[in-house]
Amino acid sequence: MKTLSQIIGILLLGTLLISCSSEGSNSNSTKPKARGSIGEIILVIDSAKYAGPVGDALKDIFEADLPGMVRSESKFKVNTVDPRAMTRMLKMSTNLIYVTTFDDRGSSSQVINAQFSKESKEKALNDPSLYSLRVEDEYAVGQEVLYLFGNTEEQLVKNLKKNGDRLQNLFEVRERGRLEKIILARKNTAANAEAEKNLGIQINIPASYQVAKSVPNFLWVRQPTPTANRADISLFFHVEDYVSEEQTFPENILKIRDSVARNHIFGDPDDPTSYVVTEKQIVPAFRNMVINDNFTTEIRASWKTNNISMGGSYLGYLMVDEKKGKLYYIEGFVFYPNEVHRDALREIETILLNTDVSWIPDQGA
Incomplete structure (x- = not known):
């Protein structure tokens, strides 16, 4: 008999080939263990982009208010970081989201864009519906890295609004799974x-x-x-x-x-x-x-x-x-x-x- 948590599946997101610094989901024992509190997300994005329409769409997904509360509280604790300020410690965070658009020539976004191959960008250009890539254990074991991208801000915002529930569900299910291992290790x-x-x-x-x-x-x-x-x-x-x-x-x-x-x-x-x-x-x-x-x-x-x-x-x-x-x-x-x-x-x-x-x-x- 399945428990209720077993019937809640993670909705798969669109994929795109990307040139990364690791083998993605391969859990290499030489990598450090990911660190971060339950519900915490590190959002790597240019500050100007976060202050605009892309940031608004991201806030609607990851910083939406929990319903029925006496006070305003967001679904996740989101910390934004400039791509140029990413340290080795930050790269070991449990939940990392990189956000960029390929038309952005700013130095911050270019740090993220440099991780994409020429072929990857061409594929995204020819298929505007591609907007995301999940990579597990990229920098640390037990880590979820999500890349959100678009050829333009308008295109990225459109995909974020269309797929907001999927993105939110991805991290909600993941964090429940992490918490379950902790609190249900010993049962009454x-x-x-x-x-x-x-x-x-x-x-x-x-x-x-x-x-x-x-x-x-x-x-x-x-x-x-x-x-x-x-x-x-x-x-x-x-x-x-x-x-x-x-x-x-x-x-x-x-x-x-x-x-x-x-x-x-x-x-x-x-x-x-x-x-x-x-x-x-x-x-x-x-x-x-x-x-x-x-x-x-x-x-x-x-x-x-x-x-x-x-x-x-x-x-x-x-x-x-x-x-x-x-x-x-x-x-x-x-x-x-x-x-x-x-x-x-x-x-x-x-x-x-x-x-x-x-x-x-x-x-x-």
Whole structure:
């Protein structure tokens, strides 16, 4: 049975022959290990180009705001570097994006253009749809290098706008994969046992999380020791019978979510008025998809306690398994006042997308 993360494939981008300083995807053991935090991208581009239409198109892709947030936060942490200032250390970054146009005679862009062979440029000239090249492990092991190019700025901007979702998805999937190896190296088997018993699903929870509450049809796990450098993250899982398509309507998803939270999740367990609700002042963002043949809706929104003592961001998935006649709501929410929530939400996404709601118990067990 595939987990949710296994069904999310990386969309392949256009390719073009390019003269590089290495053998590309060949993982040479003599190369250093790539370095960089999760979600960080080094964008190598002429400053004048970044200040113009090309930069605007790139910002729309890599620095787009996460939906449903109380504060503005971008999808990735992007650091721009002038091509002439690239050092050996910077070249070992985990995620590198080089951006240029072949008509740019500026010294910065020429540094990038010099990496392209004459034949490569001619091929791009004859086929304006070519705009990108991926090279793995070019300077370091575990590295993703992406070249974005065009004959002119107008042509590059057109291709960026057309393929923005693909480019964004490339790094989103890659970063989830990197994070998964880190946080799921050690798992909480007790939490998975509770999920199998009370919800009939399989989950993958890091060992750092502990079960806060487990009852029939509901499970709540959280990290017990958040710090100044570590967000307070909670995850909860709920199952109920699927009886009508109306349950999947956005307004009804929120009703299910808030009903579950009201019954089980409190900012202060001793204060019954401190139950968790969706923050209605921030418009929730919904996105429909199909995962493992199951209709799924992603929800990104903000939450608060009913007595307004706490608040934060959350990411949830409503999943319908028609074969089992079940509807699942799974969510992770963050409490991290005055700090960036992006990294915590990526952790939540990575964990939740490793949930298998279609799991069937071994009848012989």
